[in-house]
Amino acid sequence: MKSLEKIADKYLLESEKNGLKREIVTTNRQDATRIIRGGREYISFSCNDYLGLTHHPKVKRAAIEAIKKYGAGAGASRLVTGSHPLYDILEQKIAKLKNTEDAIVFGSGYLVNIGIIPALVGKGDLIIADRLVHACLIDGAQLSGAKLMRFEHNNVEKCASILQKYRAEYNNCLIITDNIFSMDGDAAPVDALFILAEQNNAWLLTDDAHGIGVLSDKPRNNPHLQMGTLSKAVGAYGGYVATSKKVADLLRNKSRSLVYSTGLPPSVISSAIEALDVIENDKELCGKPLANARYFTKLLGVADATSPIVPLILGDEHKAIAASQELKEYGFLVSAIRPPTVPKATSRLRFTFSALHKKEDIERLAQIIKEKLL
């Protein structure tokens, strides 16, 4: 066998044995909650389509109209000729929503984080990140070449003590946190971290991938940089960073994932614009995912959900897979989340709630979990 195949074989066998092998499964999503896999329909609690906007008639129509007017693709990097007129509308909308001077749309949330972090800090600088931040923030931090230190999850004192000990040894300093943690669903102490950043001549970058559109709590002070995605509640695709005009211009010049990658298709931008319109105008819809999550935690008798993401931590990888498999037999699709996505021994079922989940479905799910898994 060729050496590369040998390496692949060894890796895959090992992953399988440890319950860590991953697979891409063809999935036909009918809407935010109904999906078809292997010829069978399931109710999904594993989509990030919090508001059902991926299938909203207006959002779909916006994409079709944009293709007719501007074509299927952007044709070049945004810095060359790929910045079609829809980008301006979307970026102004995001800046307004985030209450900042400016915003930039990138190809995805992942591309934002691996682009802007190396544009902001480098060798001789310090990054301090929450222990549980999303993988793409860590990838961006590592690409930057800055020194990366982590603080205990949501522990402002631990972050402060790192600053006190090490801040003086470095030039610039960037503090990084998720707003809502993607695998735990809890919220970060953004205001306290902002104050800490200001006191220590550091900058705060927040990742609002799971907040935009579903949690309207605004921090008292705007973090220096707020990024997020257009692929979750917004139902389209792409990522953004909202910040001051000058910093945005710096990022337009220096973010390699913006400069050296093709602009997004006009249809995607057009859908995002329409989806943000829905979000601005339908506050009732925006409140539903959290209300559904709260109904679920109440039925289970566990702590109130603080976001539409509810983890049920089972510990062992195999146990999480078995639980996910069991729920599948009852027609529910709930992903088992395992290392390295979450720390060792914290494998879990992760439920995400959408505005479209029906009361009866949540009740039946909670009932089965209480009988079989708790």
Ligand SMILES: *Cc1c(COP(=O)(O)O)cnc(C)c1O
């Ligand atoms: C999903 C996610 C991203 C990546 O966004 P994409 O647009 O899907 O690339 C970044 N950060 C967090 C916290 C996420 O959950």
